[in-house]
Amino acid sequence: MTHLRSNMSDTSALGIARRAQWKALGIGADELTKPKIAIVNTSSDLAACYAHLDDIVPVLKEELRALGALPFEIRTTAPSDFVTSVGRAGRYILPSRDLIVNDIEAVVEGARLDAMICLSSCDKTTPGHLMAAARLNIPTVVIACGYQHSGLAEGREADVEEVFLLAAQAAVTGEARDDLAELADDAILGPGVCAGLATANSMHIAAEALGMAVPGSTPVRANSERMWDAVRRSAAALMSAIENGIRPRDIITAGSVRNAARVMLAIGGSMNTIKHLQAVAVEAGVDIDVWETYRELGRQTPLLCSVRPNGPRLVEEFEDAGGGATIIRELLPLLDGDQLTITGRTLAENAAGARPADGEIIRTVADPFGTDPAITVLRGTLAPGGAVAKRPVPDTGRKRFTGPARVFANREEAIAAISNGRLRPGDVAVIRGIGVSGGPGMGLTSAFIFALHAKGLAQSVALVTDGQFSGLVNQGVTIGEVSPEAAADGPLGRLRDDDVIDIDLGAGTVDLLVSPEELAARAPFAPPADLDTGGGYLDQYRELVQPLACGAVLCPRPSSACHPGTGEASLTSTAATAGGTR
Incomplete structure (x- = not known):
């Protein structure tokens, strides 16, 4: 095991005080020299996006302990675009991203923990976690914790975004929509982020394209077996990264940011990914103009899927067809496949395990949905x-x-x-x-x-x-x-x-x-x-x-x-x- 910055001598005042604190928490002396891992739980009771994150923590703790680590759960602010956008005309939404970054820095750097594993959910959490990883530059894995099951996926009329759109239109036209409450009650049928390729799922996929999430983990149904598999693989990947000294700035480079931008263009991801990837690059000290990168690559990148809100397909269909991993596999001739990932393997090596495009939900580079940039x-x-x-x-x-x-x-x-x-x-x-x-x-x-x-x-x-x-x-x-x-x-x-x-x-x-x-x-x-x-x-x-x-x-x-x-x-x-x- 490489040197751990968290290890402190029992003869130092802070070291002995830390021992006393942790003994009161049931942590034995034999655990004090283990890698100390922050489980960053950006959770809240305010929104369905976060409803399952607290259930992930004990499973993740057990996995990390079995692998020889000492895990600690920490909390951050947890914004939801549909819930915490009411006050001050929604002005808190973007600034909350940077609160997440500073929350993480204050605790993880203050306690001098060795690594992080971040439970990413709603729109601002993934960029906040990636920014914090780049700033602190300690081994970090991002876990995409999945999207919610919706009435639309059940063959009924609406998901939460559809309800939001209908309600906004009714407010303008004055049209009586007596069915809105019924649609809202049927829109969200489980925990997780909004279905579709809006900001949350887009940023989850961007994390995988950057190499900061384990391959084949995005997008994913919340609480599915694939999500739990990603949780277990993420714990193992983090311990390997600690052992091998792999840090975020080894992974987040101009090449990997460019890869992520290319993948976002290929899926027609959220426009918000531009400013978020630029922020990640800034925190990593990477000299890349992400705006110009999107502008340049936009006319050179084929559109390989047509998923809501861009097209008719559901995100469930996209996941079942291979999701982000298949997109990366198909785009590999246009990507820098030599970029390092959190697994210790290159992007190209990870992509070798992805399924090929089915030609219907996900198309090939040779037969795309279009070439105009989304x-x-x-x-x-x-x-x-x-x-x-x-x-x-x-x-x-x-x-x-x-x-x-x-x-x-x-x-x-x-x-x-x-x-x-x-x-x-x-x-x-x-x-x-x-x-x-x-x-x-x-x-x-x-x-x-x-x-x-x-x-x-x-x-x-x-x-x-x-x-x-x-x-x-x-x-x-x-x-x-x-x-x-x-x-x-x-x-x-x-x-x-x-x-x-x-x-x-x-x-x-x-x-x-x-x-x-x-x-x-x-x-x-x-x-x-x-x-x-x-x-x-x-x-x-x-x-x-x-x-x-x-x-x-x-x-x-x-x-x-x-x-x-x-x-x-x-x-x-x-x-x-x-x-x-x-």
Whole structure:
């Protein structure tokens, strides 16, 4: 066994105090020299996502003890997009990711534990666990704890995302939906994350593509035998990594991040994976522009599946066809197969054990569902730092939109404009000032997009925002996460009503047709004076959060992989290039 940083002499004050503490917990003196493992249980009674995690802990403890380790369960904050998005207009959702990272650091580094095994569930937990692993650089395995069984999988009408969409549309149209309560009661039939390739399952698969989860473990039904098999294999992999000195920064490299981006493009994963993978790279000190990587690889990566919300297939069908492991196997000619994984084997060696594509649920590289990127990264004079759109699989929708801007301070104002006539077909709705700093924490605009759908305007009104929207949204021309954001004095902040915006999804551009001289002469964006942040964590977050080019991490180290040169600087420092005509 390699040297363990947790071992302390009984003659030291801290060492003898630790012995006294642990003796009171029933830990014998013979166990004090064993590897001390943090079981990171990001759990909560608030949401079904986490309902089974507490049951995994005792099984995992038993496995680790049998392998010669001393496990300790630790807890972190546990956000759920459907539950903890109520207060402050959903602004806590993204910032909670970084709370998870800091929770882990405070306990694991404070106690100087030797390794971590992370129980990943809802959207922000997997990126938080990967970021913490990269920051602390101690042997770590991520366990994807599975997705929930739904009424939809039983051949009935809805899962939780479908219920959410129907309810949002009914709220806008005023339509009486007496069946919503019944649908909600039937939507979730067991624990786990939302079914489909939204952020949670996407990030689970990304962890496997990075090499930080054991092969063949994503996506997986919660509490299934495959999940329990992954739990046992993860314990063994972690002990092997400790023995062989394999650390996250040996695994998380520019090559593995690029692999994960390629896999996300091939499955049509969540657009949120861009900023999360960028944050992981920043914490690992890996110099890669993930936004540009998605942009570059998007037009070189075949779409190998068409799973909800992108297409008609269920995630259960995708898992049964081989899931992430089969995607990696099929993509291997386009991946860096020599990248190390937590198993001690390379990505290519792991992929050799995966089943081949069935040609129906998962297609081959030679016969894909399409080649248009499901995640489209755009750049241009309105978004020199980048912006992102999500598209269906296959993509048969509108790809070009040019129209006058209608500027709104929040989604409620924009929704009202649909009914009061201010917003008309051909317009580009701009909801700004809700980015990572301006929000703070990225405001949600999904309700506005659902309102467009409900009113039949999804194809005739475009959206541009520095906020974010749900992975359910992949119809119409919807552009999110514009960077630099308005609050950073990006071009979006100086845009006015009637300015013409030109969006070309095929070319990957989003331009503001205003001269740079005129744009520079305008007053910068002024945040609303009455923004409700509660005077607590959100205010701290606003002061510390870095731009999306840095993955929206909090105060990165000077060596971190941030790319302000691609457009995150303020308008005043880039006046010569921030505006223009085409």
